Amino acid sequence: MAPVTLDFKSLTYSPSDAPLFTGFSLTLQQHRVGVVGRNGAGKSQLLRLAAGLIAPDQGEVRLEGVDIARQRARAIELVGVIFQNPDHQIIFPTVDEEMGFGLRHLPKAEAEARIDAVLAQFQRQPWRGRAVQSLSHGQKQLLCLMAVIAMQPKLIVLDEPTSGLDLVTRLRLLRVLRDLPQDVLHVTHDLEALAGYDRVIWLDRGQVLLDGPPNTVLPAYIADMQERADAEPDH
Numbered sequence: 001m002a003p004v005t006l007d008f009k010s011l012t013y014s015p016s017d018a019p020l021f022t023g024f025s026l027t028l029q030q031h032r033v034g035v036v037g038r039n040g041a042g043k044s045q046l047l048r049l050a051a052g053l054i055a056p057d058q059g060e061v062r063l064e065g066v067d068i069a070r071q072r073a074r075a076i077e078l079v080g081v082i083f084q085n086p087d088h089q090i091i092f093p094t095v096d097e098e099m100g101f102g103l104r105h106l107p108k109a110e111a112e113a114r115i116d117a118v119l120a121q122f123q124r125q126p127w128r129g130r131a132v133q134s135l136s137h138g139q140k141q142l143l144c145l146m147a148v149i150a151m152q153p154k155l156i157v158l159d160e161p162t163s164g165l166d167l168v169t170r171l172r173l174l175r176v177l178r179d180l181p182q183d184v185l186h187v188t189h190d191l192e193a194l195a196g197y198d199r200v201i202w203l204d205r206g207q208v209l210l211d212g213p214p215n216t217v218l219p220a221y222i223a224d225m226q227e228r229a230d231a232e233p234d235h
């Protein structure tokens with residue numbers, strides 16, 4: 001499947017008084033793209049703009065030609081979002097209800113079949129009917145991912161999904177992400193997670209500082225962070 005085209009077109013966006021993005025343009029057309037940058041660089045805001053969860057003040061974001069902030073019905077079909085904390089994402093008390101929510105536009109039998117198929121894909125059939133409360137943090141993260149996958153979006157955007165996961169759960173999640181047919185836009189401080197990616201964007205104060213394959217961008221990013229850590233006073 002050819003990767004989708006995600007086009008940030010001359011965006012201007014100010015989450016507060018100070019502008020974060022000014023005339024920001026970027027076209028992504030790779031299967032797996034990572035975004036790195038310091039705290040406050042604008043990564044999460046970029047992700048929210050990519051998913052149409054916020055609208056730019058000027059300019060537009062188009063995914064496969066769809067204006068993602070304004071054509072919301074189409075946007076929901078095209079892009080799924082995974083946030084850092086599954087507790088902020090999950091709204092229903094059971095696994096089935098959570099997975100069914102994004103499928104409520106489908107006939108019931110079709111929605112149920114999709115839920116079954118995704119649970120089977122991840123060998124989680126016993127989770128049918130299970131209370132969300134009984135799942136661990138990593139299991140809830142997987143539930144969020146399964147709920148998004150059941151909706152069959154073309155692009156999945158993830159905001160620091162590995163944070164707070166133990167090593168095994170993190171590796172499992174990364175394996176799941178590696179094998180997804182969907183395109184992935186992954187914001188993270190977990191640089192190793194991006195090792196096999198097609199492209200990495202280094203964002204700094206709302207601008208692209210470096211853009212290329214992980215083996216170019218990540219070493220440069222690490223070297224710069226080390227230099228800054230040496231130069232800047234301790235907290």
Ligand SMILES: Nc1ncnc2c1ncn2[C@@H]1O[C@H](COP(=O)(O)OP(=O)(O)OP(=O)(O)O)[C@@H](O)[C@H]1O
Nearest residue numbers: 015016017020037038039040041042043044045046
């Ligand atoms: N709701 C908001 N209101 C005002 N300013 C905001 C809001 N959300 C983000 N900002 C500002 O936008 C800038 C970018 O924030 P963003 O969350 O995108 O950074 P980030 O790169 O994801 O950082 P981190 O690595 O800490 O998660 C920051 O200066 C932040 O203070």
